[in-house]
Amino acid sequence: MYLIALSAIFSYGLIWDRIPEVIANFLLGISGDSPYTLLFIIVIFLIFAGMFVNGAVLILMLTPIFLPIAQQVGFDPVHFGLIFVLTITMGNMTPPVGAAMYAGCTILDCPLQDYVKESLSFFIATLVTIIILIIFPDITLFLPNLLFGK
Secondary structure, eight states, X not given: OHHHHHHHXXXXXXXXXTHHHHHHHHHHHHHXXXXXXHHHHHHHHHHHHHXXXXXXXXXXXXXXXXXXXXXXXXXXXXXXXXXXXXXXXHHHTSTTTOHHHHHHXXXXXXXXXXXXXXXXXXXXXXHHHHHHXXXXXXXXXXXXXXXXXX
């Protein structure tokens, strides 16, 4: 509960200090104004961040930073949100600090080495899914566009 309240204050402070604008300018400078390069940089960052920080915390803290950047370059918020959550979830299940990895290994009483070896194909499939969703946004947006008439 405190986290949600503090994230609202954090978001307000970010907007007040124009942090998303500074980060957007920096990322747009790196990506060379290519929206897909920008999204690739964000996905790589989210995978690494997901390895070390809980997914709920990342969603609450990084959404106010990355969503305006994604909207600025033309990505739909629903499309970006799905990629955002899927990427954080993937990062949460990867070593060295993936919380879901340790929880699953504890519940199933299996060594971490076996988990990593058996889940490698799952990580590759998830990464391919993220790439497909980035390349073909209509997969994500078909139902929302159908329901809301865009």
